[in-house]
């Protein structure tokens with residue numbers, strides 16, 4: 001049992017699982033916003049043109065009720081969610097490539113140098129190596 005718990009802890013403490021959990025929570029909260037946007041703002045506007053409450057549109061065919069109004073509402077929800085997620089993924093990709101900017105990497109490397117006596121990485125301004133105490 002403790003082995004199982006340890007495995008679960010290892011799994012849960014991995015960064016990507018935490019990222020995933022945050023993503024799911026934000027996604028859930030965000031879905032509420034999109035639902036409200038569609039149901040409370042977009043549907044009434046479309047309803048203005050259709051001259052009736054859009055999300056409650058029902059078609060009766062052979063005694064079966066087809067709630068196509070709420071289906072179209074769900075469809076609009078999906079399109080908006082997909083579009084926003086596309087925008088988020090696009091901007092994330094842009095941020096990821098910004099982090100890999102070669103100019104940034106060069107300026108980062110310029111803050112250290114390699115000690116000629118012990119070959120360890122030390123500050124570029126050091127006059128004495130902190131690892132082997134040699135004067136530079």
Ligand SMILES: [Zn+2]
Nearest residue numbers: 115118129132
């Ligand atoms: Zn050294």
